[in-house]
Amino acid sequence: xxxxxxxxxxxxxxxxxxxxxxxxxxxxxxxxxxxxxxxxxxxxxxxxxxxxxxxxxxxxxxxxxxxxxxxxxxxxxxxxxxxxxxxxxxxxxxxxxxxxxxxxxxxxxxxxxxxxxxxxxxxxxxxxxxxxxxxxxxxxxxxxxxxxxxxxxxxxxxxxxxxxxxxxxxxxxxxxxxxxxxxxxxxxxxxxxxxxxxxxxxxxxxxxxxxxxxxxxxxxxxxxxxxxxxxxxxxxxxxxxxxxxxxxxxxxxxxxxxxxxxxxxxxxxxxxxxxxxx
Numbered sequence: 285x286x287x288x289x290x291x292x293x294x295x296x297x298x299x300x301x302x303x304x305x306x307x308x309x310x311x312x313x314x315x316x317x318x319x320x321x322x323x324x325x326x327x328x329x330x331x332x333x334x335x336x337x338x339x340x341x342x343x344x345x346x347x348x349x350x351x352x353x354x355x356x357x358x359x360x361x362x363x364x365x366x367x368x369x370x371x372x373x374x375x376x377x378x379x380x381x382x383x384x385x386x387x388x389x390x391x392x393x394x395x396x397x398x399x400x401x402x403x404x405x406x407x408x409x410x411x412x413x414x415x416x417x418x419x420x421x422x423x424x425x426x427x428x429x430x431x432x433x434x435x436x437x438x439x440x441x442x443x444x445x446x447x448x449x450x451x452x453x454x455x456x457x458x459x460x461x462x463x464x465x466x467x468x469x470x471x472x473x474x475x476x477x478x479x480x481x482x483x484x485x486x487x488x489x490x491x492x493x494x495x496x497x498x499x500x501x502x503x504x505x506x507x508x509x510x511x512x513x514x515x516x517x518x519x520x521x522x523x524x525x526x527x528x529x530x531x532x533x534x535x536x537x538x539x540x541x542x543x544x545x546x547x548x549x550x551x552x553x554x555x556x557x558x559x560x561x562x
Contacts, residue, residue, distance in 0.1 A: 287352055299397055306393055309367075310386040312374065317383060320418040329478050333416035336485060341409040351401045359395025359403065366392050383417045408488055415481045419473075428473050431509070436466045439516040448524050459524045466516055475508035479547050486555040496558040503554050511547040 291299075321330040370385035372378075391410045395403040432455045440452040451458040455466040483504035487497040 287350065302393060302397065306390060313382055313386060316379065317418065327418040329481060330416040330418065333413060337409045337412045340412060340488065341406060344405050344409065347405050348402060351405060353402055354399040355397060356395050356399045359392055363389060363392030363396050380420045384414065387413045419477065424473055431473060432466050435513050435516050438513050439520055442517045443520045446521060448521060450520065457520050462523055462527050464520055464523045475512055475544055475547055476505055478544065479504040479508045479551055482548065483551055486551065490555065490559055492558045500554055500558055504551060507547050507550045511543045515543040
């Protein structure tokens with residue numbers, strides 16, 4: 285066994301060749317994934333995930349340099365199993381499993397080449413790449429419906445407490461002179477995914493214990509839901525006074541950004557709080 289920093293130039297070239305082979309092997313799925321990032325704002329955070337994962341990997345370089353390397357049979361077995369899943373998924377037209385296999389194949393490749401000690405260090409940066417994979421529409425449709433109704437019900441009650449006449453039917457809010465639909469894009473699923481990614485990133489740099497980190501990660505869901513309820517409620521109040529035009533165009537997009545910033549601030553506040561108690 286040798287230290288990672290003592291790897292010869294020849295071995296480094298071999299590892300680089302294997303990494304390039306990994307990139308080339310999964311090249312057929314890149315265009316579709318990038319298109320999903322571009323065409324759906326719910327997935328736009330996928331562009332920054334590789335850079336964040338790269339930062340976490342770079343931050344661990346000192347730990348890697350002082351670690352020993354030794355090829356792992358279990359890692360090689362895991363790699364071949366994942367490659368089998370990729371081949372079956374790709375030719376079977378199963379997009380999501382093929383994309384997951386891409387990340388898991390990188391995990392298996394590092395484990396196979398460098399062994400248990402290195403993969404324990406690199407597990408988080410590699411698995412963080414899973415956040416760049418768009419969530420299947422079937423799962424989004426399953427979750428977004430209940431979230432839409434929940435946000436609509438709570439928002440209708442909050443609007444009514446402001447002495448504004450409002451009637452709710454399903455995910456529709458009816459006012460005296462206009463109506464407002466809480467569409468799938470306003471279900472809050474976008475914020476849940478993005479804030480969950482941020483929560484995991486925050487947890488990785490927190491010195492707090494695992495229980496506090498778990499609380500931080502789980503808090504992303506209620507924070508995102510609360511922020512979305514504030515958005516729907518605010519939009520409903522504005523729609524009452526200024527018509528449904530406030531729910532479209534620039535104001536709609538701006539409110540989405542503003543609410544995400546609010547969620548980020550709340551999440552950062554929780555992150556700061558648990559670090560003080562650590």
